[in-house]
Amino acid sequence: MADNKATSKAQEFKALSKKDQQRKIGDLILNNAMYIIIAIAIIFITVKQPKFISLSSIVNIISLTAAKLPIALGIGGCIVLTGTDISAGRVVGLAACISASLLTTVFKVFPNMTSAMPIPVVLLIVLGVGAAVGFVNGFSVAKFKLHPFIVTLSTQLITYGIILMYLMNGVNNGQTLSGLTDSYRSLITGTLFTIGGVAIPRYVLYAVILTAVMWVIWNKTTFGKNMFAVGSNEEAANVSGVNVARTIILVFMLAGVMYGITGFFDGARIASANANTGLNYECDAIAACVIGGVSFVGGIGRISGIVVGVLLLQIIFAGLNFLSVDPNMLYIIKGLIILVACAIDMRKYLVRK
Structure with missing residues (x-):
């Protein structure tokens, strides 16, 4: 089937005039310019630093991809709706701080606590917090017709303020939270299996499961179809019977849940959490989505x-670290x-139009 399509496209290309062929090739190069640039960069890095493609480096890239996925x-769902969510990184930070404060052996934020809370309870709390921020974002966009950038800029600042006040609770005095329980760290960063003596952390499996779940939601549910319908043409979707407001709210709430999960991962992955946890994560996520065709x-x-x-972005960042590029240059x-x-x-988009 694929061979027939390829043959058909090749025949169509040959039937074009020389000028049209050149234009088509030019369009193909321009439309895939980002992939071409990244491929060239990867080849250059590999030539300069052969260890870049070592097993430990590859596993590190896969692990970073799983953490940021x-x-x-x-945030991909928000972009599908022609919006964005710049509060994402701060929600990740809040989730990480909550997780680290409740799953620790040193209770600085809540001095009266004597033992860590059950992990499932903490996970539900951070998911609820993420969903709550997502609800505020989605409700403001859907009901008040505010631009997602303005709404999420507001919630970004509000969330950051909440993080700062949260870290001032008890006797913590704004300090970094650490001393996490072994069970929490083991659940996230424990060894899933090893390849050539290099350990694959458990959160890689969780990222794969989350990806599969999101694929089903996007492609096999009415909610997913409604999301794309609203993103394509909100008015047409409304006329077709789609509850536009509910769809927008649910997309942002689902996004908030994913931010909560990211923060839960990061608390254990980094083994600490502070006011800067999650800083600029939304930039990486937006870049990854756009590179990936959202x-x-x-x-x-x-x-x-x-x-x-996400994978290509982590490959580039890891490669730049191998080349000892100034961290400030990464921005x-x-x-x-x-x-x-x-x-x-x-x-x-303009060409299609």
């Missing part, structure tokens, strides 16, 4: 694309990636 899966014009995106986007590179990816995305 949930937040990207959440379009800001709305109604376009695939879970597989988000996975590829410039992230900004350029987002700018170029959005420009390519808009070009595709």
Whole structure:
């Protein structure tokens, strides 16, 4: 079947005039410019630093991808709705701080506690917090018709303020939370299995499960179809009987849940949490989504694309670390990636239009 399609496309290409063929090749290169640039960068890094493709390096990249995947899966739905969510990183930070304060052996935030709370209870708490922030975002966008950027900028600041006040509770005095319980750390960072003596952490499996769940939600449920319908044309979706407001609210709530999971992972993964935990995570997530083909014009995106986007981004960042690039330079590179990816995305949209 695939061979027949490829043959048909090849025949169509040959039937075009030379000028049209050149234009088509040019469009193909421009539309995939980001992938081409990243491929060239990977080859360059590998030549300069052969250890970049060592087993330990590959496992590290996979682990980083798994850690950053949930937040990207959440924010991807917001972008499908032609919006965004810049509060994501701060929600991750709040979830990490809550997890670290309740699953610790040193109770600085709650001095009266004598033992760590059950892990399932803490997980439900952070999921609830993420969903609550998502509800505020979604409700404000759906009911008050506010732009997602303005709404999530507001909740980003509010959430950051909550984090700062939370860390001032008890005798913590704003300090970094650490001393996490072994059971919490083991649940997230414990060894799933080893390859060539290199351990694969358990949260890689959790990321795979979350990806599968999100794929089902996006592709096999009425909610997923409604999300794409609203993203493609909100008015048409409303006329077709889709509850637009409910869909928008649920998309942002689902995103908030994914941020909560990311924070729960990060608390154990980093073995500590502070006011800067989750800082700029939304930038990486947005960049990954756009690289993976989730379009800001709305109604376009695939879970597989988000996975590829996160993976490519982590490959680039890991490679730059191998080259000992100034960490401050990473911010410039992230900004350029987002700018170029959005420009390519808009070009595709204008060409289709």
